[in-house]
Amino acid sequence: xxxxxxxxxxxxxxxxxxxxxxxxxxxxxxxxxDPIRAMISKDLSEPYSIYVYRYFLNQWxxxxxxxxxxxxxxxxxxxxxxxxxxxxxxxxxxYIAMLATSSTHRRRGxxxxxxxxxxxxxxxxxxxxxxxxxxxxNSASLKLxxxxxxxxxKRLHRYYLNGSTAFxxxxxxxxxxxxxxxxxxxxxxxxxxxxx
Ligand SMILES: CC(C)(COP(=O)(O)OP(=O)(O)OC[C@H]1O[C@@H](n2cnc3c(N)ncnc32)[C@H](O)[C@@H]1OP(=O)(O)O)[C@@H](O)C(=O)NCCC(=O)NCCS
Numbered sequence: 763x764x765x766x767x768x769x770x771x772x773x774x775x776x777x778x779x780x781x782x783x784x785x786x787x788x789x790x791x792x793x794x795x796d797p798i799r800a801m802i803s804k805d806l807s808e809p810y811s812i813y814v815y816r817y818f819l820n821q822w823x824x825x826x827x828x829x830x831x832x833x834x835x836x837x838x839x840x841x842x843x844x845x846x847x848x849x850x851x852x853x854x855x856x857y858i859a860m861l862a863t864s865s866t867h868r869r870r871g872x873x874x875x876x877x878x879x880x881x882x883x884x885x886x887x888x889x890x891x892x893x894x895x896x897x898x899x900n901s902a903s904l905k906l907x908x909x910x911x912x913x914x915x916k917r918l919h920r921y922y923l924n925g926s927t928a929f930x931x932x933x934x935x936x937x938x939x940x941x942x943x944x945x946x947x948x949x950x951x952x953x954x955x956x957x958x
Pocket of ligand 1: 806860862863864867868869870872875894895897900901903906907909
């Protein structure tokens with residue numbers, strides 16, 4: 763398993779986690795798809811079909827990272843799934859679709875490390891910005907992303923199938939990307955970006 767490191771500063775995980783980080787490989791779908799689905803469906807309220815997983819994993823395997831136990835058979839302890847596409851606003855937009863850390867491995871920097879791996883992989887591919895949605899009640903997720911510099915750009919009322927409301931979070935990777943698309947709610951003074 764080769765850990766993938768881009769030439770960009772990463773948030774290091776706790777060195778004592780006993781994990782290795784690996785990019786998803788389509789050829790290993792049989793090994794990894796079911797454990798990835800099991801981990802994500804356990805923790806995220808939104809039900810995703812296998813086609814949704816394949817949509818992301820088969821097109822953007824280089825933007826899906828797994829934290830695997832270093833001991834064979836290397837069970838998955840955390841995963842992040844994302845994509846990168848041109849958005850109608852004109853930006854090259856990364857999108858983080860799913861992130862989960864096993865409940866036994868939380869608060870050790872693993873989720874933050876996966877997000878920083880994805881950000882650096884997107885940055886290396888020329889992304890302008892990264893977005894995602896998370897439930898307004900998910901304080902763990904909000905804290906994690908906001909510590910990495912994400913801003914709340916929109917409140918999406920009853921966004922999820924279970925009726926809960928989401929924040930859209932946004933991270934600008936390039937100067938100027940934000941002025942084109944930022945709408946929504948208040949930002950901290952020191953990071954406030956001019957709205958159009
Ligand atoms: C959100 C989640 C991915 C965080 O994973 P993690 O590996 O524990 O994250 P990290 O250890 O990198 O946490 C980074 C920071 O986020 C914040 N955070 C994480 N979990 C938290 C919690 N339960 N309560 C409060 N803050 C929390 C903390 O500020 C933490 O830093 P600290 O431990 O130094 O205080 C994990 O809780 C999870 O899988 N939750 C269920 C699925 C989910 O909600 N996914 C995100 C949906 S978009």
